[in-house]
Amino acid sequence: MTTAQELTKNQSLVFNTLSRADGPLSAYTILDQLRGDGFRAPLQVYRALEKLLDYGMVHRLESINAFVACAHPHHHGHSHGMIAFAICEKCGQVSEFSDDIITQRVRQWTTDNGFKQTKTTIEIRGVCANCGTA
Amino acid sequence: MTTAQELTKNQSLVFNTLSRADGPLSAYTILDQLRGDGFRAPLQVYRALEKLLDYGMVHRLESINAFVACAHPHHHGHSHGMIAFAICEKCGQVSEFSDDIITQRVRQWTTDNGFKQTKTTIEIRGVCANCGTA
DNA sequence: CTCGATATGTGATGTTATTACATTAGTCAA
DNA sequence: TTGACTAATGTAATAACATCACATATCGAG
Ligand SMILES: [Zn+2]
Ligand SMILES: [Zn+2]
Ligand SMILES: [Zn+2]
Ligand SMILES: [Zn+2]
Numbered sequence: 001m002t003t004a005q006e007l008t009k010n011q012s013l014v015f016n017t018l019s020r021a022d023g024p025l026s027a028y029t030i031l032d033q034l035r036g037d038g039f040r041a042p043l044q045v046y047r048a049l050e051k052l053l054d055y056g057m058v059h060r061l062e063s064i065n066a067f068v069a070c071a072h073p074h075h076h077g078h079s080h081g082m083i084a085f086a087i088c089e090k091c092g093q094v095s096e097f098s099d100d101i102i103t104q105r106v107r108q109w110t111t112d113n114g115f116k117q118t119k120t121t122i123e124i125r126g127v128c129a130n131c132g133t134a
Numbered sequence: 135m136t137t138a139q140e141l142t143k144n145q146s147l148v149f150n151t152l153s154r155a156d157g158p159l160s161a162y163t164i165l166d167q168l169r170g171d172g173f174r175a176p177l178q179v180y181r182a183l184e185k186l187l188d189y190g191m192v193h194r195l196e197s198i199n200a201f202v203a204c205a206h207p208h209h210h211g212h213s214h215g216m217i218a219f220a221i222c223e224k225c226g227q228v229s230e231f232s233d234d235i236i237t238q239r240v241r242q243w244t245t246d247n248g249f250k251q252t253k254t255t256i257e258i259r260g261v262c263a264n265c266g267t268a
Numbered sequence: 269c270t271c272g273a274t275a276t277g278t279g280a281t282g283t284t285a286t287t288a289c290a291t292t293a294g295t296c297a298a
Numbered sequence: 299t300t301g302a303c304t305a306a307t308g309t310a311a312t313a314a315c316a317t318c319a320c321a322t323a324t325c326g327a328g
Contacts, residue, residue, distance in 0.1 A: 008274090008275065008276090009275090009276090010275080010276075011275095026314080026315075027315070027316080028314070028315070038277095040277075040278070041277070041278055041279080042315080042316070042317085043276090043277085043278085043316090043317075043318090044276075044277075044278095046315095046316065046317080047275080047276080062196040062197040062255070062257070063196040063255050065284095065314080065315060065316095084240070084243070086243070086244070086247070086249050086251075088249075089252070095247065095249075097243060099239050099243065101235060101236075101239050102235075102236050102239050102240070105233050105235050105236050105239075106218070106236070106256075106258060109218070109220070109231060109233065109258075110220070110258065110260070113220070113229065113262075113263060114262070114263030114266060114267075115220050115222075115229075115258065115260055115261070115262055115263060115266075116260045116261045116266050117220075117258045117259065117260035118223070118259055118260045118261070119258075119259045119260070120256070120257070120258045120259070121196070121197050121255060121256070121257045121258075121259075122240075122254070122255070122256050123196070123254070123255045124240060124243075124244065124249065124251045124253075124254045124255075125251065125252050125253045125254070125255075126244070126249055126250045126251035126252045126253075127249070127250045127252070128247075128248070128249055129247060129248030129249060132248060132249075132250050133248075142305090142306065142307090143306090143307090144306080144307075145306095160283080160284075161284070161285075162283070162284070172308095174308075174309070175308070175309055175310080176284080176285070176286085177285090177286080177287095177307090177308085177309085178307075178308075178309095180284095180285065180286080181306080181307080199283085199284060199285095199315095
């Protein structure tokens, strides 16, 4: 992961859009929200996301093809361990957490098996507390 | 997860294709391999995959939009815990494993947070032992 | 200023997945 | 047997997600 720098115009626009959102957004949703700011093509979004992912400011949720701003802004520019996401299928809310034991167990497996990990995805799909009691 | 039953013709064709493959396949790759058996449209593959996933005979790798036959065929029709996949980005090989401690820690978080999980994805991307030493 | 690196604009294309609707095949009760 | 129901299948069209190729612009180092 590269250290965060001053964001370019497009990167700022995309990051602000994700920060304001109350849940994950798809690249095309971001594009639509930025039409007014001159965005016209998917690549403008994907290029900005690529950098923001690299800086650790944004995460990609593989299981729903969507992106969220990192819930731990103080971590920008730091490596930020192995993160798990709990994704509510009713309201779309995402909770981000990390667990040292899980991190350790995954590392144990990769060490035992000579596997050099570059990125690990942990995504829990289900229904959050709010939606479950409704 | 539903209990496995006799597979239909299309389900068998898709499952056999995945079983013979030495790594994960995309739905469209499966389609291409089954053109000779009369497959003509993506939906024929997706519908078969839907059932096979339901029976637990096939897994979907979210991070690469691909499907693999379950590495533990004796588990067909059984709930099969929380599974992790290690996916080699060089050779495409996938290793499937499960870890009780990880399962337990995830359950701990969901319990503590009132989150009802329905499905959990754990995918480790990287380079396998074979490819790392090459 | 000039060069190289980074960022941007834009259209076309590639890849993955679903919708909608018609048809066929099996099951079972009357 | 027939009718009615359900599961499976066939097919075309479309939606959703992502990248390629190429042109242009911006900016700092030398
Ligand atoms: Zn984060
Ligand atoms: Zn919710
Ligand atoms: Zn399995
Ligand atoms: Zn490998």
